[in-house]
Amino acid sequence: MARDSAIYVCQSCGNVHNKWAGQCSGCGQWNTLVQEAFSAPPGGLKPEAAGKISRLNKLQFETLESEDAIPVRMVTGIEEFDRVCGGGVVPGSAILIAGDPGVGKSTLLLQVAANAALKNLKVAYISGEEAVEQIRGRASRMGLSKAPVNLAAETALRTILESLKREKFDLVIIDSIQTLWSDAVEAAQGSVSQVRACAGELVRLAKKQSTSIIMVGHVTKEGQIAGPRVVEHMVDAVLSFEGERGYPFRILRGTKNRFGATDEIGVFEMGDAGLREVPNPSALFLGDGHERASGSAVFAGIEGSRPVLIEVQALVAPSAYGTPRRAVVGWDSGRLAMILAVLESRCGVGFGQKDVYLNVAGGLRISEPAGDLCAALALVSALTDQPLPRDCVVFGEISLSGDIRSVSRAEGRLKEALKLGFSSAVTAQSVAENAPVQVRGYTTLVDAVTGLF
Ligand code: TYD
Ligand code: MG
Numbered sequence: 001m002a003r004d005s006a007i008y009v010c011q012s013c014g015n016v017h018n019k020w021a022g023q024c025s026g027c028g029q030w031n032t033l034v035q036e037a038f039s040a041p042p043g044g045l046k047p048e049a050a051g052k053i054s055r056l057n058k059l060q061f062e063t064l065e066s067e068d069a070i071p072v073r074m075v076t077g078i079e080e081f082d083r084v085c086g087g088g089v090v091p092g093s094a095i096l097i098a099g100d101p102g103v104g105k106s107t108l109l110l111q112v113a114a115n116a117a118l119k120n121l122k123v124a125y126i127s128g129e130e131a132v133e134q135i136r137g138r139a140s141r142m143g144l145s146k147a148p149v150n151l152a153a154e155t156a157l158r159t160i161l162e163s164l165k166r167e168k169f170d171l172v173i174i175d176s177i178q179t180l181w182s183d184a185v186e187a188a189q190g191s192v193s194q195v196r197a198c199a200g201e202l203v204r205l206a207k208k209q210s211t212s213i214i215m216v217g218h219v220t221k222e223g224q225i226a227g228p229r230v231v232e233h234m235v236d237a238v239l240s241f242e243g244e245r246g247y248p249f250r251i252l253r254g255t256k257n258r259f260g261a262t263d264e265i266g267v268f269e270m271g272d273a274g275l276r277e278v279p280n281p282s283a284l285f286l287g288d289g290h291e292r293a294s295g296s297a298v299f300a301g302i303e304g305s306r307p308v309l310i311e312v313q314a315l316v317a318p319s320a321y322g323t324p325r326r327a328v329v330g331w332d333s334g335r336l337a338m339i340l341a342v343l344e345s346r347c348g349v350g351f352g353q354k355d356v357y358l359n360v361a362g363g364l365r366i367s368e369p370a371g372d373l374c375a376a377l378a379l380v381s382a383l384t385d386q387p388l389p390r391d392c393v394v395f396g397e398i399s400l401s402g403d404i405r406s407v408s409r410a411e412g413r414l415k416e417a418l419k420l421g422f423s424s425a426v427t428a429q430s431v432a433e434n435a436p437v438q439v440r441g442y443t444t445l446v447d448a449v450t451g452l453f
Contacts, residue, residue, distance in 0.1 A: 006036070007036055008021075008035055009033070009036050009187075009191065009192045009193060010027060010032045010192070011033075011191065011192055012024065012027050012029040012229075013026045013029070013229060014026075014192045014196070014229065015027065017033060020035070021033060034191060034192075036191060072088075073086075073087050073089060073090055073091075074088050074089045074091060074170060074212065075087075075088040076089065076115050076116040077118070077119055078111060078112055078115050078277065079266075079277060079279065080266030080267060080268060080277045080278070080279070081108070081112055083304075083305075084253070084254045084264045084266040084304075085237060085239070085254075085260065086259045086264075089212045090212065091210050091211075092206055092209075092211065093206065093213075093236040093258075094206045094207075094213045094215070094235040094236050095212070095214045095215070095235060095236065096177075096214075096215050096216075096231050096235045096238045096239070097109065097214060097215070097216050097239050097240075097241055098217040098218075098219050098239070098240050098241070099217075099218070099240060099242065100219055100242075103241050103242065103250065104250050104275060105175070105176075105216045105241050106127070106138075106175050106216065107138070107270070108241065108250075108268070108275055109173045109175060110135065110138060110144065110274075111144065111274055111275060112214070113147070113171070113173050114139065116170070116171050117148045118146075118148075121170040122168070122169045123148075123149050123173070124149070124150040124151075124164070124172045125149050125151050125152070126151075126152045126153075126160055126172065126174050126175070127152070127154075127175045128153070128175065128176060128179025128180060129175060129176060129179055131153050132151045132153050141272075141273065141274075142273050142274035144274075150169070155179050155180055155189070156180075156181060157182040157183075157197075157198045157201060157202075158183060160174075161201060161202075164205060164211065165205070169211050170211065171214070172211055172212070172213045172214070173213075174202065174214070174216065176215070177195055177198060177199055177202075177215045177216065177217050177231060178217065178218055180194070180195075180198040181194060181198070182197045182201065184197060185197045195217075195230055196234075199215060199231040199234050199235070200234060202215065203234050203235060217231060232256060236257070236258040237256060237259065237260075238254070238255045238256040238257075239252055239255070240252075240253050240255050243363065244363030248270045248271065249268070249269055249270075249278070249362055249363050249364075250269070251265050251268075251363075252265065252266035252267075252268065253265050261304065261305070264303075264304030265304050265306075267281040267284065281306075282307075282308050282419075282420050284362050285308060285309065285310040285360075286309055286311050286361070286420070293387060294385045295313055295315055295316070295378055295379075295382030296312070296313050296314075296381070297312050297314075297375075298374070298393045298422065299311075299366065299374035299393070299395060300393040300413035300414070300416060300417050300425065301366060301371060301413070302370070302412065302413065303364075307409070307415070308416070309416060309420055310362070310364055310366065311360075311362075312331075312359070312360055312371070312375055312378045313359045313361060313378065314358050314359075314375070315355075315356075316354050316356055316357075316382040317354060318355070319354055319355045324351075324353055324355050324356070325355040325356070326340075326355075326356050327356075327357045327358070328357075328358045329358070329360060330359065330360025330364055330365045330366060331358050331360055331371075331375065335375075336356070336358055339372055339376050339379065339398060340379070342398055342445060343376060343445070343449075346401070346446055347380075347402065347445055347446045347449050348446075349380055349383065354383070356379065358375060358378070358379070368407075369397040370395045370407035370408075372396065372398040373394050373395060373397070373404055373445070374394040374395060376445060376448075377448065377449075377452065380449055380453055381453070384453050386453050388426075388452065391421065391422050391424060392422060392423070393413070393414075393417040393422050393425045394425070394426045394427065395407060395413055395425070395427050396428045398445055402444050402446060403443060404443060404444060406427070406430045407428075410431045413425075414431075414435050414437050417436075417437055422437060423437055424438040424439070424440060425438070425439050425440070426448065427441060427442075428441060428442070429441035429443045440452075
């Protein structure tokens with residue numbers, strides 16, 4: 001391709017097209033193709049690179065002592081954040097934190113920066129969105145004005161790279177990657193080409209001088225701002241920061257991590273003085289007290305490495321329309337359809353002309369199949385208007401044949417239930433006899449429904 005020819009880049013998925021089109025053939029989004037000038041990728045092969053060879057290293061440590069030289073993780077002191085990173089930030093790693101605008105990414109990272117700086121790490125916070133005075137103001141409202149963080153308001157990538165080369169930091173926060181601008185790329189600020197080039201340069205710097213870089217990426221559903229998806233494959237870890245509107249709870253979820261597990265979550269609560277860590281999230285997702293109304297059931301789930309108790313609420317109401325509504329919050333609608341079908345065909349419990357609503361309390365999302373039984377029992381409880389036994393948790397997967405399957409880490413789930421004052425559990429028959437709470441085991445869903453209602 002000629003060096004100056006035009007290309008069309010989808011601002012949502014980063015697909016490159018030769019011709020403009022209304023719809024991107026890569027992701028199916030409309031009106032996302034934007035003309036950008038083609039330029040060689042940064043760091044492309046230059047003539048002077050010819051003839052150079054790479055040095056190959058042995059996997060083994062050369063001496064026994066050097067085994068102690070494995071880089072230790074930098075612990076920032078914000079435990080919920082450190083855990084999602086896999087036990088702290090690995091030196092020289094690049095992390096992307098993605099989330100909707102306003103969810104609290106800047107707040108979280110300012111707290112991470114301040115805590116890390118108070119632990120004697122050398123930290124820089126570079127913002128392209130706020131002026132230094134604004135960041136200072138926010139920090140003082142959050143009681144962090146004593147932390148020795150280096151602040152800068154800068155958007156020019158070249159200036160940032162130059163400063164970071166001159167003064168070496170342990171941790172650099174870039175807020176946000178969409179505000180950076182590289183003069184090596186002829187494309188608008190925030191476009192896919194700019195975001196990709198800037199992130200690429202920052203990741204290279206991170207590896208080269210062992211500086212950890214955390215980048216903020218805004219996500220927009222409309223795809224108007226370059227989605228951070230184009231950056232995902234470049235970085236070592238992608239954390240998404242989520243929160244439902246109207247709830248103070250925020251969940252930090254690892255979606256990619258080269259240095260740790262990806263199913264870990266960190267829970268925070270947004271308050272007047274910034275984000276507060278929630279080390280025991282069960283109490284948060286349980287709703288009010290242990291008094292259960294009909295349609296409510298408590299799921300003993302596992303989020304990452306932790307057991308968490310979550311209240312699941314169902315409502316069944318006569319439908320005013322020809323096609324009854326099936327609405328879910330925090331639950332997969334396909335899985336709800338499956339549970340309703342199993343209840344209908346295996347247990348004879350029909351929801352035919354009724355509207356069905358299923359809601360997970362606290363803005364959490366349940367994606368574990370172990371939640372099936374809990375949703376099914378909440379639905380039957382709502383339909384029959386009979387509450388489930390008090391002080392009981394529910395977990396188990398339902399198969400299409402209507403059997404209840406046992407799920408992993410049953411003991412951890414039961415222990416969490418005991419810790420929070422629950423005395424029994426409804427689950428698969430096969431769950432261990434010497435469980436810490438009384439277990440009501442069932443082999444099939446129809447047995448559970450007839451046994452409980
Ligand atoms: P912010 O971190 O600026 O979001 P992002 O960087 O993801 O766009 O957070 C903005 C929201 O957080 C804003 O709606 C106000 C709220 N907030 C508080 O409730 N308490 C606080 O102490 C702070 C700093 C922000
Ligand atoms: Mg921000």
